[in-house]
Amino acid sequence: MNATNTSRAFYVSYIAIVLFSLLFVKIAKACTGIRLIASDGTVVYARTLEFNVDLDSDVLVVPRGYSRTGTTPDGDNGLKWVSRYASVGANGVGLPFLFDGVNEKGLAAGLFYFPTTAGYRKYDATEASRTIAPWQVGSWILENFATVEEVKQNIANVAVAEVVFKQWGIAPPVHYVVHDASGKSIVIEYVAGKLHVYDNVIGVMTNSPTFDWHMTNLRNYLNLSVVNAPSVEVGGVRLTALGQGTGMLGIPGDFTPPSRFVRAVAYSTSVQPSRTGAEEVLEAFHILNNFDIPEGAAREKQTDAHGNIISDRTIWTSASDLKARRYYFRTYENSQIRSVDLMSMPLDAKAITSISMKGAEVIRSLNP
Secondary structure, eight states, X not given: OOEEEOGGGGSOOHHHHHHHHHHTOOOOOOOOEEEEEOTTSOEEEEEEEEESSOOOOEEEEEOTTOEEEEEXXXXXXXXXXXXXXXXXXXXXXXXXXXXXXXXXXXXXXXXXXXXXXXXXXXXXXXXXXXXXXXXXXHHHHHHHOSXXXXXXXXXXXXXEBOOOBTTTTBOOOEEEEEEOTTSXXXXXXXXXXXXXXXXXXXXXXXXXSOHHHHHHHGGGGTTOOSSOOOOEEXXXXXXXXXXXXXXXXXXXXXXXXHHHHHHHHHHHHHSOOOSSHHHHXXXXXXXXXXXXXXXXXXXXXXXXXXXXXXXXXXXXXXXXXXXXXXXXXXXXXXXXXXXXXGGGSXXXXXXXXXXXXXXXXXXXXXXX
């Protein structure tokens, strides 16, 4: 694994800026997150991240004592903080902030796309000193807090403003999921300028609309069951099932956020707990196989400025072991699961450590 300790890796490169400006990409809409708890109490948070171009994500290890400055809409310096806890996770587009990750206390956080619904508060220049951009919230959480309860108590102290990400020309509409090592979870959303924090008892996350809408929508699927439907008699004829899975007949199978939410709840709450966290991580990847989007299966009708099809695909899938503080991932190009053990990294380093997620699939021949 090739790691470098250099701060220059965390500024958006000129090449990335040009690439995204030319492509004028549409942002992904299809991330899915779940939470599992092993028999030994280990909490595992896992998710997919979809996009229509390579985000050039790397795994970052952010040390304790790392100085940050938030971004405001007018370009002035925003909230300043110094990381209290070290964290590990994945970034995107060369940014020095985690889109997804876990810290040394077993707190995990993830950004999920929230189109047509996100509405950040109106920016007040007098509040610049407590303002951050939407893509900085995950790192702020991971670097400052140890539990979900601490996040709930402090999230209102920061102002998340509509800061335009220059490479895309928009303020990324996102919402956030947070899990801790005790199994508690919350969803954080900004809608019509107001902060909403929901207790996430089931541990599932997708995209729009709001989290409370998704929870209400579950009531449309009360008929679903992990137990096969019994045979019935119709007109004197006994009808039996053609095979396994009749209890889940009617479960929505498309890629829309509401359908993925229902499936994620059904699968993550029905699997039998694994004995250990390591085994539960593998179970999480098995579940998320059901949400993997192959390129071309979910696309826009129109093409981009260069005639290219705009099609989401699962760029990477990750899992965080909140007890071991270990971050696992696989990518579209390489389905091998790789991991970074946060507690084996230099937690008091002077700079962020970057570990490449790149690499092609290695197919092993078993011929004698």
